[in-house]
Amino acid sequence: MIFTVVSLLFGGCAAPSAPVEPTVDSFPTLLMKGDTLAASGRRTAAEEIYREAAAVRPTDPLPHLRLAWLYLGWGRPEDGLDAVEAAEQRGASPAQTESLRMALHAALGDWETALAYGVSALQRSPADRETRRLLARAYVALGSAEEAEWAYRTLLEGDPSDSMTNEQLGVLLAIHDPAAARPYLQAAQTPLAQDVLDVLGEEKPAYRLARIGQACLTHAEPALAVLALRRAVMLRPVYADAHALLGQALEAMGQDKEALEHLKRAVDLAPRSPLAHSLLGFYYLERGDSRSARPYLETAYDLDPGNPVVSLYMAWLYADLGWYDVIGVWLDEAVRLSPDDPRIWEEVVRFCLERGLTERAVEAAQRLVEMGPGSAPAHDLLGWALFLNGDVEQAESCFREALQLDPDL
Structure with missing residues (x-):
């Protein structure tokens, strides 16, 4: 009976109509779709559409350039460079790729290569503000403060109200000319600018520079921190905490060997500095050397038992050593010491997710969302905690909320 029905429908003259040929989107339509998806944060879908466009027109560089920009914003610079190379093989010009290559190499921390592409790109397009900013x-990353100041001053000539440029120039000037820095920092009105303003009046130059470096580290500006802290230890070579902070900044810049030298120097100079011990211990901990980390972190806790960050370090240490029965004690101690600091709660969530403590991760992430209901990262972390704990429906709801708050998450 089934065979008869199928025969009637598709095998003979009784068929109601011919099969409909599937439609194929045009090349421009595919690029437009990919751009729309990328702009809305749907990167995986955008990637598929751009690849479809590349298949429709195999010799065109445009889909590969779009992929490179997508990967740059996605935190996949290696894939971005592969896409640029594919675009160049299909005829993309240096005018299309130099700024992109600059940004991708910068994302990899390869500042010398980024600088070379940036200089060339700026010669082609002197008015390109984003290229000049990068x-x-x-x-700054290469330690060329004077050239950086010149670049930022040039940017301000085009837009004196540019907040981030005022901030960066103000911090640079604060390192060697605090009086000149003040108007730029006041114009910036950013958290980093305010923190630097707060210490400009400090009379002791080395201490002022250490505070500036610490502020830069707090606001994820390690390259600026290196400039300030190098000057601090130059002015006062026996300043242990400045050496410790410089080590932290250099590590963030990927200069591990020099970082370790300054961290060890800090401990030698100040055997009772909790900062020096904690940063050196964490240096080893990040590299999986928990046995080397242990004496420094335990000393740091003995010297500063009220520091919640040290308690977090202890949790990581004992987890790496396999002492799982005491991990919860240290996590509890961290949030007890700083119950209203979302940064501590976020680190607790991330620790629990990494270690598979999903129930505890859910509890900590819920507290994080309560503290910052408008925080996209908080909702994203809660989504991952719920997902890994088996609550897929609630996890999807959290992910949607996170993307609504920040489509670029």
Whole structure:
């Protein structure tokens, strides 16, 4: 009977109509779809559409350039460079790729290569503010403060109200000319600018520079921190905490060997500095050397038992050593010491997710969302905690909320 029905429908003259040929989107339509998806944060879907466009027109560089920009924003710079190379093989010009290559190499921390591409790109397009801005950051990362100042001043000539440029120039000037820095920091009105303003009046230069470096580290500006802290230890070579902070900043810049030298120097100079011991211990901990980390972290706790960050370090230490029965004690201690600090709660969530403590991760992430209901990362972390704990429906709801709050998450 089934065979008869199928025969009637598709095998003979009784068929109601011919099969409909599937439609294929045009090349421009595919690029437009990919752009729309990328702009809305749907990166995986955008990637598929751009690849479909590349298949429709195999010799066109545009889909590969779009993929490279997508990967840059996605935190996949290696894939981005592969996409740029594919675009160049299909005829993409240096005018299309130099700024992109600069940004991708900067994302990899390869500042010398980024600088070379940036200089060339800026020669082609002197009015390109984003290229000049990234060029200034490359100069800072390479320790060329004067060139960075020049680049930021040039940017301010085009837009004196540019907040981030005022901030960066203000911090640079604060390192060697605090009086000149003040108007730029006041114009910036950013958290980092305010923190630097707060210490400009400090009369002891080395201490002021250490505070500036610490502020830069707090606000994820390690390259600026290196400039300030190098000057601090130059002015006062026996300043242990400045050496410790410099080690932390250098580590963040990927200069591990020099970082370790300054961290060890800090401990030698100040055997009772909790900062020096905690940073050196964490240096080893991040590299999986928990046995080397242990004496420094335990000493740091003995010297500063009221520091919640040290308690978090202890949790990581004992987890690496396999002492799982005491991990919860240290996590509890961290949030007890700083119950209203979302940064501590976020680190607790991340620790629990990494260690598979999903129930505890859910509890901590819920507290994090309560503290910051408008925080996209908080909702995202709660989503992952719920997902890994088996609550897929609630996890999807959290992910949607996170994307609504920040489509670029």
